[in-house]
Amino acid sequence: MNASAPSPDPAALYADHLATMMRRADEALARSGHDHLVVPSGTQHWQVFDDRDYPYAVNPQFKAWLPLTRLPYSWLVHTPGQRPRVVYYQPFDYWHVVPDAPNGWWTDHFDIHIIRKPEEALALLPQPAARCAILGEPQSALGDHVPNNPEPALLYLEYQRSCKTPYEIAMMRQAQRMAVRGHRAAEAAFRAGHSEFGIHMAYCAAVGQDAGELPYGNIVGLNEHAAVLHYTELQRAAPNPLRSFLIDAGASFHGYASDITRTYAHDTGSEFQAMIDAVDAAQQRMCQGVRAGVDYKQLHVDAHLALMGILKEFGVITVSPEAALATGVSFAFFPHGLGHPIGLQVHDVAGFAESDRGGRIPRPQGHPYLRMTRVLEPGMVVTIEPGLYFIDMLLDEVKQNGHAGSVDWARVDAFRPYGGIRIEDEVLCTEGEADNLTRPAFAEAQAAAA
Known part of the structure; x- marks a missing residue:
């Protein structure tokens, strides 16, 4: 039996993890023929004939990049050679708890843009949408940015995920x-x-x-x-x-x-x-x-x-x-x-x-x-x-x-x-x-x- 490892500081390991994610994304884009990787965090799903939502589940492709699991209507954008971008949904809302402002060890590695309404993300996503590999569920579509889940990119990214950083x-x-x-x-x-x-x-x-x-x-x-x-x-x-x-x-x-x-x-x-x-x-x-x-x-x-x-x-x-x-x-x-x-x-x-x-x-x-x-x-x-x-x-x-x-x-x-x-x-x-x-x-x- 191996001795239990001490709890490491995530910040000390995250930079290398993110560099790995970016290298993988570059290869995935080369294989699919796109210029940008766009990953929505996912949306709320509403129960039929009701105004209640199901428990939110984050897109796994999103949380592979970010330690954020309770942030619907947000986006991750990667363009090769550029600093990755996070479109961070923080609504004005007195009915529910609003996500805290971006904080923690991951924030130093991204350009972060706060939006108050889901549709505000559209101006921050790469154009044209046809040049984007968009990984997510159909419900995450925003304007022309409709998840297309190109198979060459998905196959490569999922296979690489098998080996953990x-x-x-x-x-x-x-x-x-x-x-x-x-x-x-x-x-x-x-x-x-x-x-x-x-x-x-x-x-x-x-x-x-x-x-x-x-x-x-x-x-x-x-x-x-x-x-x-x-x-x-x-x-x-x-x-x-x-x-x-x-x-x-x-x-x-x-x-x-x-x-x-x-x-x-x-x-x-x-x-x-x-x-x-x-x-x-x-x-x-x-x-x-x-x-x-x-x-x-x-x-x-x-x-x-x-x-x-x-x-x-x-x-x-x-x-x-x-x-x-x-x-x-x-x-x-x-x-x-x-x-x-x-x-x-x-x-x-x-x-x-x-x-x-x-x-x-x-x-x-x-x-x-x-x-x-x-x-x-x-x-x-x-x-x-x-x-x-x-x-x-x-x-x-x-x-x-x-x-x-x-x-x-x-x-x-x-x-x-x-x-x-x-x-x-x-x-x-x-x-x-x-x-x-x-x-x-x-x-x-x-x-x-x-």
């Missing part, structure tokens, strides 16, 4: 620390007998972010609910008895996401706790496999074999791990992918990209939900999240497909009330050993509490 890694480490605070509070709430909703609230309070600020909706499942992969219902009453708890939850820091999963048994001396421990040990070995030149698809297949080895050890399956994989039995117990790229987005872009000019690397046959098929490179950050679940729908398919003899159904019945297990860390691929971003954050928090 030192600034981005620092932001992601801090997002880990924040999420770990929440995970520790959530476990304590579970041990105290709280409901799913109560655990969720304890998590948010510890992180200091509400549902609109978290990178995704918290998955908080007690007992059988842990078998629903994206369970977000948050029951207000705790089940009796309490058996198990699965939490998949992250945090956001300057636009970068963390994504961590842990599973707990209420009875720490139970057989289910022993299975959690076995999955956790296997997961740590999988994390160590994140190395430059390793095919992520193979890591996923190897994870199936490791997890089926655990089920064989606990008497849940009666066949070899290899046979369980070949017949599809392993899919019933581990039906999702090993993980995904992560960064500005939880499921970050270019996980299937064959190159920065396009093409798609297919998933292995029989693994339809794997979100990453590339060969790992230094600078990539991926999640490693193996899981074992007892899902009635999928187990019924095992019987229907003629493989009922591959499973000891009495053992399934013993584990079914616990739902399932998932353990998830984020891992940075380096030139050498894997750099687990998650485990040191837990160790750091535990040491601080001692």
